Amino acid sequence: MHPAVKFxxxxxxxxxxxxxxVAAFPISGLSLGYLGxxxxxxxxxxxxLILSLLIxxxxxxxxxxxxxxxxxxxxxxxxxxxxxxxxxLPGLLLAMLISTPIAxxxxxxxxxxxxxxxxxxxxxxxxxxxxxxxxxxxxxxxGMGRIIPITNPHILLPRGFxxxxxxxxxxxxxALDKLLTVQIKGINIPLATLLVIAALCLFVIWFRxxxxxxDMRTVGLDMEVARSSGINVERTRIISIIISTVLACYGxxxxxxNIGTLNTYNSHxxxxxxxxxxLLIGGASVTKASLPNVxxxxxxxHSVFIVSPRAGKELIxxxxxxxxxxxxxxxxxxxFSLALYAWRRRVEKENERKKAMILNKASLTxxxxxxxxx
Amino acid sequence: xxxxxxxxxxxxxxxxxxxxxxxxxYSTGKIREIFVDNEEVTAADGTxxxxxxKSYLVWIDGQELGTVRPDRRKFGEFPGxxxxxxxxxxxxxxxxxxxRFSREFLVGPGLGAYVNVPALVNGDEERWxxxxxxxxxx
Numbered sequence: 001m002h003p004a005v006k007f008x009x010x011x012x013x014x015x016x017x018x019x020x021x022v023a024a025f026p027i028s029g030l031s032l033g034y035l036g037x038x039x040x041x042x043x044x045x046x047x048x049l050i051l052s053l054l055i056x057x058x059x060x061x062x063x064x065x066x067x068x069x070x071x072x073x074x075x076x077x078x079x080x081x082x083x084x085x086x087x088x089l090p091g092l093l094l095a096m097l098i099s100t101p102i103a104x105x106x107x108x109x110x111x112x113x114x115x116x117x118x119x120x121x122x123x124x125x126x127x128x129x130x131x132x133x134x135x136x137x138x139x140x141x142x143g144m145g146r147i148i149p150i151t152n153p154h155i156l157l158p159r160g161f162x163x164x165x166x167x168x169x170x171x172x173x174x175a176l177d178k179l180l181t182v183q184i185k186g187i188n189i190p191l192a193t194l195l196v197i198a199a200l201c202l203f204v205i206w207f208r209x210x211x212x213x214x215d216m217r218t219v220g221l222d223m224e225v226a227r228s229s230g231i232n233v234e235r236t237r238i239i240s241i242i243i244s245t246v247l248a249c250y251g252x253x254x255x256x257x258n259i260g261t262l263n264t265y266n267s268h269x270x271x272x273x274x275x276x277x278x279l280l281i282g283g284a285s286v287t288k289a290s291l292p293n294v295x296x297x298x299x300x301x302h303s304v305f306i307v308s309p310r311a312g313k314e315l316i317x318x319x320x321x322x323x324x325x326x327x328x329x330x331x332x333x334x335x336f337s338l339a340l341y342a343w344r345r346r347v348e349k350e351n352e353r354k355k356a357m358i359l360n361k362a363s364l365t366x367x368x369x370x371x372x373x374x
Numbered sequence: 375x376x377x378x379x380x381x382x383x384x385x386x387x388x389x390x391x392x393x394x395x396x397x398x399x400y401s402t403g404k405i406r407e408i409f410v411d412n413e414e415v416t417a418a419d420g421t422x423x424x425x426x427x428k429s430y431l432v433w434i435d436g437q438e439l440g441t442v443r444p445d446r447r448k449f450g451e452f453p454g455x456x457x458x459x460x461x462x463x464x465x466x467x468x469x470x471x472x473x474r475f476s477r478e479f480l481v482g483p484g485l486g487a488y489v490n491v492p493a494l495v496n497g498d499e500e501r502w503x504x505x506x507x508x509x510x511x512x
Contacts, residue, residue: 081403087453090403097396171405 009344013337014283017300021307028310035306037187042302043295044177044193045258049251050275050294051200052244056121057289058208059240060220063276065125066110066241070248071268072136073103078172078253078262079144079163083152087171089179092257095172099249106132107245111238118223122286129272140264163264173260193254200247201291216240220287273331277301280337287341304329400483403453407486407508408434410448410459415493415501423501424492431462431470432491441468442491455480459489479503 001009008015025035049067056064077099081091110128117124144150145161155167179192207213218226219236227233252271256262279289282297308325312318375383410432415424432439432448435457439448441464456478463473475495481487486508494502 084400085405085451086400086403087405088403090399090453094396094399094403097392097399 011283012340013281013333014296014300017281017304017333021300021303024304024307024311027314028307029314030307030310033186035303038306039299039302040187040189041258042305043298044190044197045255046275046278046298046302047197047294048200048254049248049271050279050298051197051204051291052247052251053275053279054204054289054291054294055207055216055240055247056244057284057287058213058220059216059237060223060287061114061237061240062122062286063125063279064241064244064248065122065272065276066107066114066128067244067248067251067275068129068268068272069106069110069132070103070245071252071271072132073099073106073245074249074252074256075099075262075264075268076102076136076139077249078169078256079140079150079155079167079264082155082167082169082171082262083150085152085171087175089172089175091172092175092253095253096250099253100246103246103249104242107242108238110245111241114241115234115237126272133269136268137265165264167262167264169256169260169262172257175257176254177258193258196254204291212236212239273334274301277329277331277333281333285337285341285344301329401455404483405451405453406457406481408450408452408457408459408481408489409486409508410434410439410442410489410491412442412444412446412491414445415490415498424496424498426492429464429468430491430495431464433460434458455482457481457487459494461491461494463495477502481505 049071052067052070053064056062074095077095077097080098081095086094110125113128114121114124139148141162144163145156150156150161150163155164156162157164174190176193176196177190180190180195182189182191208217215226215231215236216239218229218231219233223233226236248271252268255271256267278297278301279293280297281301282293282295284290284293284297304325308329312325412426412430414422414426416422426444429441429443432442434450435452435454437450437452439450442448457480458476458478461475463471463475465471477489477494479487479489482505484507485505488504488506490502490504
């Protein structure tokens with residue numbers, strides 16, 4: 001295959017999205033400054049969550065739809081600190097501290113389940129998210145205020161137990177974002193949050209070089225080879241899911257402190273889908289994802305999100321078209337990437353099969369020629 | 375010391391450290407109700423000590439609470455243990471006279487602070503600050 005064609009096939013998803021943004025941007029009528037500001041805001045808001053997907057990919061578990069579990073753990077931490085009235089950065093850190101054991105427990109549970117569903121981790125993770133959503137709703141809607149003491153009347157339902165549908169996170173709103181900001185050409189850059197994201201990137205790079213990171217890569221390449229070389233495959237896979245869930249929990253807290261409002265029952269629902277869609281748009285696949293994929297993905301995915309409603313409005317006079325386009329894009333890109341991945345795998349397998357046949361043929365015909373020549 | 379014991383000790387230590395961190399974060403981030411009262415201070419036998427006859431502009435932790443007139447109260451919620459109250463004296467027309475008073479104070483978790491303006495202005499160390507559980511709103 002020609003290298004240019006190979007490059008196009010390998011980077012088809014990001015190329016399509018770059019073309020989409022380039023085409024829709026002039027139609028939308030938005031200024032470059034506005035787009036830049038919005039993209040920076042969303043980059044800061046979403047990067048941490050998407051980075052949490054990298055480690056399970058390394059361990060060969062595909063895209064972790066189970067990050068929803070981590071997001072729920074983060075939300076429980078946020079509900080508790082809102083009830084206790086803990087403000088600012090200490091409140092944010094306390095929410096992270098409280099939700100860490102919940103995320104570890106949820107991650108362990110998810111890891112054990114995913115080990116029982118090897119080869120079907122993604123769909124199992126997706127279902128696990130739905131299942132845990134039910135447990136979360138049971139805890140938040142019936143447990144809080146009855147079993148778990150909640151006293152703040154602003155977050156409790158009028159009946160005396162259960163949490164309201166929306167909670168104002170005024171106590172920690174942009175506590176991290178506004179800690180350290182710089183303004184460059186009218187674009188506000190929340191430096192503190194970017195530093196936290198950079199620290200996570202460094203952690204991912206460092207982690208890949210550790211013994212555990214190498215083990216995960218080996219498990220990701222071939223579980224049988226890993227097992228025969230003495231790696232505890234199941235334990236390694238569980239650890240990768242625990243790390244991912246804990247990071248997703250922190251990611252959701254960072255996401256919500258930026259937004260400033262918690263939709264108690266559905267803030268976490270789309271987290272997995274949107275994060276995975278962004279990562280795939282960045283050029284990642286089910287088996288390979290890197291740091292550049294994360295950032296390119298966030299920029300492209302959110303550029304489309306920002307530009308498409310306005311472009312829709314300018315084109316046919318309805319902004320709602322753009323809104324539908326958002327949902328279509330997120331689910332569509334996951335389906336497209338997975339189909340592309342399956343097609344690529346089939347082509348690779350076919351090529352391997354052809355190569356093996358040629359080699360087999362050569363080994364069969366080789367000695368005969370030798371005999372004739374002799 | 376065996377390896378298992380040492381490992382458990384380290385884990386236990388880490389757990390205690392995390393709990394202490396949680397307590398520290400809670401006490402530094404917990405919101406405190408601060409009341410600034412401009413009311414007359416009287417001795418135990420009812421003798422007036424410091425009259426409340428002037429208005430003051432009030433700031434808590436750099437945030438303006440507004441003007442507290444005689445026999446009035448200002449109230450605000452502020453996170454953290456340590457707070458600073460700044461008062462600026464106002465004349466009859468509510469223009470600043472240039473006299474400023476500033477004090478720092480600590481409030482424990484679960485408690486509110488009641489700052490008495492005339493006592494603070496007159497330097498009464500015993501009466502200018504009272505720490506108590508905030509009274510429920512009527």
